[in-house]
Amino acid sequence: MEYFSNVKRINYEGAKSTNPLAFKFYNPDEVIMGKTMKEHLKFSMAYWHTFTYLGGDQFGGASKSHHWDSDNKMATAKERVYAAFEFMEKMQIEYFCFHDVDIAPRGENLAETNKNLDEIVAIIKSEMSRTGIKCLWGTTNAFGDAKFVHGASTSCNSTVFAYTAAQIKKAMDITKELGGENYVFWGGREGYETLLNTDTEAELNHLAILLKMAVDYKKKIGFKGTLLIEPKPKEPTKHQYDFDAATVIGFLRKYGLENDFKLNIEANHATLAQHTFQHELNMCRINGMLGSVDANIGDSMLGWDTDQFPTNIYDTTLAMYEILQNGGLGSGGLNFDAKVRRGSIDEDDLFYAHIAGMDTFAWGLRVAAKLLEDKVFIDFIDSKYESWKSDLGINIENGTIDFEGLERYALENGVTPNKSGRQELLESILNQYIYNN
Ligand code: XLS
Ligand code: CA
Ligand code: CA
Numbered sequence: 001m002e003y004f005s006n007v008k009r010i011n012y013e014g015a016k017s018t019n020p021l022a023f024k025f026y027n028p029d030e031v032i033m034g035k036t037m038k039e040h041l042k043f044s045m046a047y048w049h050t051f052t053y054l055g056g057d058q059f060g061g062a063s064k065s066h067h068w069d070s071d072n073k074m075a076t077a078k079e080r081v082y083a084a085f086e087f088m089e090k091m092q093i094e095y096f097c098f099h100d101v102d103i104a105p106r107g108e109n110l111a112e113t114n115k116n117l118d119e120i121v122a123i124i125k126s127e128m129s130r131t132g133i134k135c136l137w138g139t140t141n142a143f144g145d146a147k148f149v150h151g152a153s154t155s156c157n158s159t160v161f162a163y164t165a166a167q168i169k170k171a172m173d174i175t176k177e178l179g180g181e182n183y184v185f186w187g188g189r190e191g192y193e194t195l196l197n198t199d200t201e202a203e204l205n206h207l208a209i210l211l212k213m214a215v216d217y218k219k220k221i222g223f224k225g226t227l228l229i230e231p232k233p234k235e236p237t238k239h240q241y242d243f244d245a246a247t248v249i250g251f252l253r254k255y256g257l258e259n260d261f262k263l264n265i266e267a268n269h270a271t272l273a274q275h276t277f278q279h280e281l282n283m284c285r286i287n288g289m290l291g292s293v294d295a296n297i298g299d300s301m302l303g304w305d306t307d308q309f310p311t312n313i314y315d316t317t318l319a320m321y322e323i324l325q326n327g328g329l330g331s332g333g334l335n336f337d338a339k340v341r342r343g344s345i346d347e348d349d350l351f352y353a354h355i356a357g358m359d360t361f362a363w364g365l366r367v368a369a370k371l372l373e374d375k376v377f378i379d380f381i382d383s384k385y386e387s388w389k390s391d392l393g394i395n396i397e398n399g400t401i402d403f404e405g406l407e408r409y410a411l412e413n414g415v416t417p418n419k420s421g422r423q424e425l426l427e428s429i430l431n432q433y434i435y436n437n
Contacts, residue, residue, distance in 0.1 A: 003079075003347075004086055004087060004348075009090050009092070021351060021352075023355060023358060023362070025360075026041075026355075026361075028092055032366060033369045037365065038092075040328065040365055041333070041361055041365060042095060042136070043361075044136040044334065045084070045095070045336060046097050046338070047084060047096055047099070047102040047103060048098070049307065049337065050339075050350055063343070066080075066347070068083045082127070085130075085131055088131070089131055091354050094132070095335070096133065097135070097184070097335045097337075099139050099140060099141040100171045101144065103120045103124065104116040104117045104120040104121075106145070110166060135179055135181065136181055136182060136335055137335070138180045139171060139183065142164045143189045148160065151191070151192075152187070152189055153187075153206050153210035154187075154189075154191075154203035155189075168210075169217060171183070176225075182225045182291065183214075184228045185227070185230065189237060190237075190240065191234075191236075191237030193239075208251075208254075211257055211260075212255070212257065214227060226291050226292075226331045227260060228262050229242060229264065230242070230294065231243060231244050231245055231280070233272050233273040235272065244270070244280065252289075258289070261289070262289045262290065262291025262332075263289050263292075265280045265292075265294065266296065267294065268296050268307055272304075276315075277315050278315075281319055285325060290322070291331070293323070293329065293332065295310050295334040295336055295357060296310055296337050296338035297312055308341070309353040309354070310336075310356075310357050310360050311360050312360070313360055313434055314434070317368050317430070317433075318368075319364065320365045321371060323368075324372055334361060336354060366437050370433055376426075376433070380426065
């Protein structure tokens, strides 16, 4: 059965096209800096927002329906697979990401849930081999169910820790089975509301123990993908432990896990942490820990996770600027962890949303590549830091001068005048590259 019969395959038609169901900038096979656009961008569909979200918010339930949904949960899960693969094929999206609960319904108990998963995984596998579509990452939902009220691996209840581990074990098994290129840990309930009832030291130790077990299990089953941690500062808890990239990197180093994990950076989570998206990517890049990206956008006027489709060319340009400097994302990709608005109630809206996101990243890629080729900011930054190439700078960096030597230097030479940081000029050059590319 064809679920999106109104829409044919989305193709590249160029910037002048007025066809809303065509790419204006995403030209999958076009080569930029030695790689095709689709290799650079590795777009992925998020199973949850695109195929299970029905428009609900804190003030109201579903605002739309999917015509493959029925009262029979397993039948719905099966039809959802066919609808999802039809959608990805038509969108030319080559990857998907999923939580266990997105693909199969929870059963009465863990054994029944696992059986449901196995049944649906077999169907997904056959659709993957029919279409060539791949799994970017899998994860588990250890936050939605009531048992996670006090956390999952950070729960005060050790039986909840055990259940969390069992759920992750199964999600890692099926991610491996589907050839997933990564496995993600987002600590949905791993945080706290008040220190009046929380032992943060014990909770953080338990989180680290769980992650260490996941590393051991990965080795045991021969899972070749990358393990990723996704930071988020708040929501659902007031204070999430994996606050931002710097916090996660410090945590991994404290527990000796820094070589076993990379990070999955979500744009909206950067906004919630009051960082730019580029800042979070940069922190990962300079620490060799940039793994993958959840490509969305937040709303600067709202304090919560709106998960909108990315349509801001400045954000995507500067994100791709970091990603290119990182030499790409390796096993990672750009996952649209984004949902259409509550008022976007037609199924066609899913196509418009993904087209907008893919085109915005494609243009960002093009601009970022040109900025790097022309060394616009690189040359400026080099000259800004040129005093570090003097004998003084070299001695400081090599550790061959101490406080007394520096005092002698300062007494004899004083300070040379500073030069302008030229921020406004650089911002206007950035605009010029965005407009004229
Ligand atoms: C929620 C997170 C979540 C993770 C996967 O805010 O973005 O969707 O990406 O569990
Ligand atoms: Ca995310
Ligand atoms: Ca989010």
